[in-house]
Each structure stands twice: as structure tokens, then as C-alpha cells.
Amino acid sequence: MADNSSGGFNAGLAFIVGGLVVVVAILAWFLLGRGGAPDTKKVDVDVNLPEVSAPAAPGGG
Template sequence: MAEETNTSGGGGTGMAFIIGALVVVVAVIAYFVFAGGVTQKKRVDINVSAPQVEAPKVPDAPKPAG
């Protein structure tokens, strides 16, 4: 008698999708790591100028009696 083989698989479809997604993620990470990714030269110039404030003068201590 001939042996019958069941070739109606399809269980590897999910695994192929996961492996394909991982390959895409690794490719995107490699692009950002090796090509520098999105590079924008930003110049931040912060200048904080506060007005000069003087403390009020402290009155003289009272003179001792005597």
C-alpha cells in the first residue's frame, strides 16, 4: 500500500511573519546607528540677563546706654 502524506501545512506562516518583522526592525535600527539617522544641527543660545538688585541697607545697631 502507498503511504499518504499530509502536505496541507501552513503552520509556518506566523513564524515567517514574525521573522520578517524582526528583519525590518533590525534594518531600521541599523540605519539609525550606522547612517546617523535623522541629523539636524540645532543651535541653542540661551542668554539670561537679570537686572542688578541691591539689598536694602541695614540700619545701625543701637548704641549701648551708658
């Protein structure tokens, strides 16, 4: 006859895996369901650089 003594281990493993699934679902709800990151500020950057012209090419004509 087949020995079915590992049934308790399978049930314990299923309980642990189920608990991990619940924890991941709760974390996903907090991180993704609530909009993720809090409201961000609008940053407007204005960069003004002086005009740079290329040096004159030597006249070799």
C-alpha cells in the same frame, strides 16, 4: 500516534516573525546607523538680568 498537523501553522508564524525582525532591523539602521537626528544647530543663549539687591533689614538692635 502523534498528530503533527500544526507544522504549517508553525512555519507560517516563523515566516511572520522573521519578516517583523527584518522590518525592525531596517528601521534601526535608518534611525541609528545613519547618525540618528540630522545635524543640529548650535544655540548660544545669553541671558542678562538686572542686578537685584535684597531689601534692608529693619534695625532692631
